[in-house]
Amino acid sequence: MAAIRTTTTFARGGIRATTRCVLALLLAASGAAIAGDGDPDPTFSGDGKALFAWPTTYSGMDVLQVSTRAVAVLGDGSVVTVGAFDTAGGSDGFDACGVAKFAPSGALDVAFGLGGWQLVHLDAQPFNDDCVGILPVPGNGMFVIAAKESMARPFEVLGVVKLRPDGSLDTSFGSAGKVLISSQPLGANAGVRFNGAVRAPDGKLVVYGYCTDCGHGSFEDFMAVRINANGSVDTGFGNAGWVSFGRTDATDHYLPEVATALAIDTQGRIVIGGHREDYDDQDDRGIPMLVRLLPNGELDTGFNGAGFRDVDLLGSYNVPAIAIDPHNDGILVAANINPTSGVTPGTLVFRVRRDGSLDANFGDSGLVVLQYEDGTAITALAVRQDRRIVASGWIDPTGADTRNFFAARMHFTGALDDTFDGNGINRYTFSAGSADVQVATAMTLSGERPLIAGLLTPPGPLPDAYTLGVLRLQSDAIFRDGLDP
Template identity: 30%
Template sequence: MLYGPIAALALIGAPAAPGDLDPTFGSAGKVSTDFERRFDEGRAMAIQPDGRIVVAGEMIRTVNPQDPPQTGDRNFAVVRYLANGMLDPSFGVGGRVFTDFGQDFELAFDMALQPDGKIVAAGESGTRTAGGNFDFAVARYNADGSLDTSFSGDGRATIDFGGDDDAARSVTLQTDGKIVVAGYSGNQSDEASYDFAVARYNTNGSLDTSFSGGGTVKTDFAGGADSAFAVAAQPNGRILVAGSATGPDPEGDFGVVRYRTDGSLDGSFGSGGKVFTDFGGGYDEIDALALRPDGTFIAAGGSGISEDPAPGGAFALARYLPNGKLDNAFGSYGKVETEFTSGLDQAFGLALQADGKIIAAGVADQFINPIGRGDFALVRYQVNGSLDSSFGTNGKVTTDFEGAFDNARDVAIQRDGKIVVAGEGTHPDTTSRDIAVVRYIAR
């Protein structure tokens, strides 16, 4: 039997290593939150200056208790946690808020924190009935989780771009407080009709008419299907919007557009304000952007994405110079691909550490049908794009919740350097999903 300091060391075990779960957060580093034990998903996350963690996504409200968990009315969902992973009782009801726009299918894809503590969530609102119409949807919340009625009258705003399938997929704040939302607009019956769609709001929720004349702009790359999933506001006021664009590769490439502050295309970027990046075959898309202090920026998403007949795909990152050209000092001629499995691996979140290292978070071995599966997946790269061997196993970490479908959607870095990842995790009953948050040791 061991006594004294030796026994204490035995109980403590080996010191935590970079990439390990943080045992001081939630239950052994993980937290799951459900609304009605149906399908709840975290899509975006941000960390407040006081260390509280805000996650936005969707929850499904019960219409008929006998229906399967994935059926019911979908609503915006926002959850706030204390720094230790406990739900914050000062936010909403027991740390949770849901918002209805009056339709049956509404979800938040992204969120942003204002300096005054207010929370902006952006996504879509529509109906699943035949011929249903989907619009951009934006909600702003006060710090306590209540809707901010100084924004668009009741805290909610929607935009119809003219298509029957419009969705806001990303939101960012300009230094002047204006809100920029980006996504796509198109008609479900015509795949080629989809274009990048961007809107800019004044701080009161009205459209900013100094942006492209009416507050909105649509951009087509080359006549095919184009969809934006990420937006970033540069310090000089120019706006980067990124996603997947059809051009030289008919299956879809990384696509990036840069707009001037007035909403016009920035001709000094790429070719006429647009950039394509092909990873060598298959469908490629950007899901996250990160700006670097030197004016370069990193895009992360997936390359070679396919679901049928067999799932496939890899984490894909590209670093661009300020003029839109690939930065050859990063990876292989500006590009990096990372695989976890032979299945569908894809990055959805991106964050930069204070030392410049890059964190990409997403899903490993995703396969939706017939039985959902996948794990949280995290990669840390050196500044030059090489894998950081000091993190996890050769730079990679996976985290499983209950053995079924788990998917990391966003990542952020705390002031102390710890890494927080949010997404969706399988509920212990294995028939439904919860909003899931994980915290990892960084050093």
């Protein structure tokens, strides 16, 4: 179903900006926009927006929910997304991973799976599988990273499923297309949760999340595991393929530390982003933190002298996304304000230099504030080869349980890029019936074009429809030479 083009453009100076911690937001006020840059790409689905309404029933059961967890671009330009698929016949957890595929043109690829979509599960039948990510592989296939959930430790068992371009299982991989990683060296009582996955340039997969009781007390600790392209655990990484990171505070209390993002720099070092909480802080503030590992999984003590650092922004934040500056391996970090009474949701973006120091020359005294109207949140970051930074997420225009896709673009200095829609920011809406809660949850770059995916639902606590929305934006990098780099 094609969406009606309903992009809303912010007029320069015509959007209300708020502040946080006395930080000023300076909007770029000069320079002419390149025509179309930041607008939906009309070569994708006719208006830049592709929709897929998930089925409302499956195998005789009502479909309760389908999320949008990750998006990837295959070698031929096809777009694939993955999210948790839940039916009334499941238990308290999700049933399987729902994968949808679009052709490079933005049309649903009806030759894929069940007519453009496919269920992926780790057992013979869908049961208690959550979704972690989807990653491209050579030959236009894909890896679906999933986790089998249970109430008992280890809580989740990691699985990798390899699909062919048509959605069928690639039986040359693992056991009939699937690999389950049921053992780990973190201890018999360890509990693990997986949050995401990244494909390294050498084809290996790095899956990250957090663990409890894995050698650093009972609170959550950063965790990562590296998997070879054939599905085996890379035992040359960390402790038999696994790494956990935890520590105590000055009073010898273990700290809760949850990993929510990961990126790999040009030297193969792994940067894990997340937040920690103060054991003695009554407000349980979330403080952004980064850990950098050497390619072999050891802590990189060249980063802040310890391999990790906290960035206390004098508030409570979570870290939904990090990205690497390809020029100098600087680390871009998005920190969303944790919702509290009387605080307008918003995001701070900052940059940490490769040595672990905060870059005070970025933005305004080291920070860029993205906080507009009745609230914004960033869910994904990317850095182009020309060092310009793209952020995507959602914006709440009215505070009345209505949200839209949101994107911003910054120069490497942190200044908003006014060649992107005239002022560096834009809102995007889909025409999808009553589904006016439209939240972008994942992004990647197709060449240099942002490709943003998310979930469209009606308002209310138990919406009765779930629609996948995929947005592709035009890019001035394409206009310069006429080619998609």
